[in-house]
Amino acid sequence: MSSRRASNSDPNTADFIGLEYHADERVIPARYRWEGSPTEGWQIQREGAHHLDLGPGFRLLRTDRCGVCSTDLDRRFLPFPLPQIIGHEIIALDGASRRHVVEINASHEARGIDHTCPFCLRGLATHCPERRVLGIHDLPGGFGPWVLAPEAAVIPLPDSIGDDTAVLIEPFAAALHAAETIAPSAGERVAVLGPRRLGLLVIAALAALRKRNGTDYKILGLVRRPALADWALRFGADEVLPAPDPESESEPCAEFVIDTTGNPLGLEAALVASSREVHLKSTHGQPSAGLRHTTELVVDELSLQAWPEDPGQAKAVVSGSPCRPNDRPRVAWLASAPPPAWLSDRADVYTGKDPNALLKALEAKPMGLPRVDLAVVDDEAGIDAVVRPRESEEISLVRPRGQIFTRAGGALTGPLLQALHHRKLRLSTSRCGDFGKALALLVADDELAQRLPALITHRLPASRLSEALALARTPECIKVVIEHAETQQPSESTETRAD
Numbered sequence: 001m002s003s004r005r006a007s008n009s010d011p012n013t014a015d016f017i018g019l020e021y022h023a024d025e026r027v028i029p030a031r032y033r034w035e036g037s038p039t040e041g042w043q044i045q046r047e048g049a050h051h052l053d054l055g056p057g058f059r060l061l062r063t064d065r066c067g068v069c070s071t072d073l074d075r076r077f078l079p080f081p082l083p084q085i086i087g088h089e090i091i092a093l094d095g096a097s098r099r100h101v102v103e104i105n106a107s108h109e110a111r112g113i114d115h116t117c118p119f120c121l122r123g124l125a126t127h128c129p130e131r132r133v134l135g136i137h138d139l140p141g142g143f144g145p146w147v148l149a150p151e152a153a154v155i156p157l158p159d160s161i162g163d164d165t166a167v168l169i170e171p172f173a174a175a176l177h178a179a180e181t182i183a184p185s186a187g188e189r190v191a192v193l194g195p196r197r198l199g200l201l202v203i204a205a206l207a208a209l210r211k212r213n214g215t216d217y218k219i220l221g222l223v224r225r226p227a228l229a230d231w232a233l234r235f236g237a238d239e240v241l242p243a244p245d246p247e248s249e250s251e252p253c254a255e256f257v258i259d260t261t262g263n264p265l266g267l268e269a270a271l272v273a274s275s276r277e278v279h280l281k282s283t284h285g286q287p288s289a290g291l292r293h294t295t296e297l298v299v300d301e302l303s304l305q306a307w308p309e310d311p312g313q314a315k316a317v318v319s320g321s322p323c324r325p326n327d328r329p330r331v332a333w334l335a336s337a338p339p340p341a342w343l344s345d346r347a348d349v350y351t352g353k354d355p356n357a358l359l360k361a362l363e364a365k366p367m368g369l370p371r372v373d374l375a376v377v378d379d380e381a382g383i384d385a386v387v388r389p390r391e392s393e394e395i396s397l398v399r400p401r402g403q404i405f406t407r408a409g410g411a412l413t414g415p416l417l418q419a420l421h422h423r424k425l426r427l428s429t430s431r432c433g434d435f436g437k438a439l440a441l442l443v444a445d446d447e448l449a450q451r452l453p454a455l456i457t458h459r460l461p462a463s464r465l466s467e468a469l470a471l472a473r474t475p476e477c478i479k480v481v482i483e484h485a486e487t488q489q490p491s492e493s494t495e496t497r498a499d
C-alpha cells in the first residue's frame with residue numbers, strides 16, 4: 001500500500017475532553033492534549049501529564065462518527081491497557097473536511113515508515129508485533145473527537161458511499177474477509193450463527209459474493225431469538241433455523257458454520273452445527289469449548305485441525321505451511337508421540353515440552369519470523385500453551401495465520417477435540433478485513449451499499465457514550481452509531497461525566 005501524505009491542512013494540536021472506558025465499564029471524562037506532526041511524531045498528554053509518545057506516521061483527523069461493536073462491549077476482557085478512549089469503526093475528516101475511513105492496525109507498514117519488520121515484510125502487517133490498534137490497543141479511538149490515524153491506512157471515501165454505509169466499512173471488511181476465506185462451492189451450505197451486528201454483515205457479504213461470482217451456495221441463518229429471523233432473510237439468508245443446542249444430539253445443518261455470536265457458548269453450538277469447518281470470528285476474551293485462549297486464536301488468525309493420519313496428507317500440510325512458498329517450513333512438535341521420521345527432511349523441527357523454550361530458541365536465531373509455521377500438540381492444554389506461551393506477552397509460538405494440529409493420544413473428552421478427531425472438523429478464524437476490497441464491492445453493488453444502513457438502529461451524540469454502550473447490549477438494538485458535533489471547539493468541550 002502506498003503512503004498517502006497528510007494534507008497540509010491537517011491540524012497539529014488537539015485539546016479536548018475525551019470519554020474514557022475503564023476496566024469496571026464506567027465511562028469517565030479525561031483531558032487530553034496532543035501535539036506533533038506526521039513526520040516528527042506525537043506527544044500525548046493526559047490529565048496534564050505525559051501519557052504516550054507516538055512516533056511518526058500518524059495524521060491528526062477529526063472524528064465524524066463511530067460505530068459501537070461487540071469488541072467495545074467486551075473491551076475489559078481484552079489484554080490491553082485501560083482506561084482508554086475506545087471505538088474503532090470510524091469516519092474521520094481531514095483539515096479540509098474530506099471524509100475518510102481508517103484501517104485500525106497501526107503497523108510499520110500502515111504508518112508508512114522505514115522498517116525491517118519481518119512481519120510487515122511478509123504480508124502480515126495486521127499482525128505486526130509493534131502495532132498499536134485504533135480504539136483497542138493504546139491508540140485513542142473514535143468515541144473521542146480526534147484520532148491519530150496511521151497515514152497509509154487513511155482511505156478517502158468516494159462520494160457515492162453515504163455516511164451510514166461508510167461507518168460500517170470496518171465490520172463489513174471483516175465480514176467479507178470471513179466470507180472469502182470460507183468460499184463455499186456450488187451446492188454447499190454455509191450457516192451464520194448469531195446473525196446480529198456482525199453476522200448480518202457476514203450474510204450480506206456471502207450474498208453479494210454469490211451474486212458477483214455466480215456460485216450457487218445456500219446461506220442459512222442460525223438464530224436464538226425469532227426476531228432476528230426476518231433480519232437474516234432481509235440481508236440475504238435463504239433460510240433461518242433455530243441455533244442448535246450444544247447439549248443435544250442434532251445433525252449438522254451445513255458444511256460451514258461462521259460463529260459471529262461474540263459469546264463463549266457460540267463455539268460449541270457451531271461445532272454441533274457444522275460438518276466440515278467452523279469459522280470463528282468472536283473476540284469475547286473468555287474461555288470456550290475447553291480453550292482459555294479462543295480470542296487469541298482469532299486475534300492471531302490461527303487454525304486448528306487433527307494431525308492427518310495419512311503420511312501423504314501430513315507431508316502436504318507441512319510443505320504448504322510457510323507464508324512464502326520457498327521458505328523452509330518450521331514445525332514445533334510438542335505432542336507426546338514422537339514426530340514421524342520424514343519430518344526432519346522437510347522442515348526445521350523444534351521438539352520439546354515447553355513452548356516458551358522453543359520460542360526463545362527461535363528468538364535467539366534472528367532469521368525471518370521468530371515463529372514456527374505449524375505446531376503439533378496433544379490436546380486443549382497444548383493448544384493454549386502454544387497460543388500464549390508467556391503470561392506477560394501477547395505472542396504465539398505459531399506465526400500469525402499459522403496452523404495448530406492435535407495429535408490426541410489420550411481420551412477425547414472435550415467437544416472440540418471430539419469434533420476435530422471423530423468428525424475431522426477444521427476450525428479456522430479471522431479478524432480484520434481489507435478496506436479496499438470492501439469499498440470496491442460496495443461501489444460496484446449499489447443494492448448492497450443501500451442495504452447495510454438498515455443495521456443502524458440507534459444514533460447518539462458522543463456525549464452520551466455510556467448510554468450508547470448500554471443500549472448496544474439490549475435485544476432491540478442492532479447497531480449504535482456515535483455522532484460527534486459538527487462544529488467542534490476542541491478546548492471548549494462541555495461533555496460531562498456520563499456514567
Ligand SMILES: [Zn+2]
Nearest residue numbers: 069071089171
Ligand atoms: Zn468492531
Ligand SMILES: [Zn+2]
Nearest residue numbers: 108117120128
Ligand atoms: Zn511491523
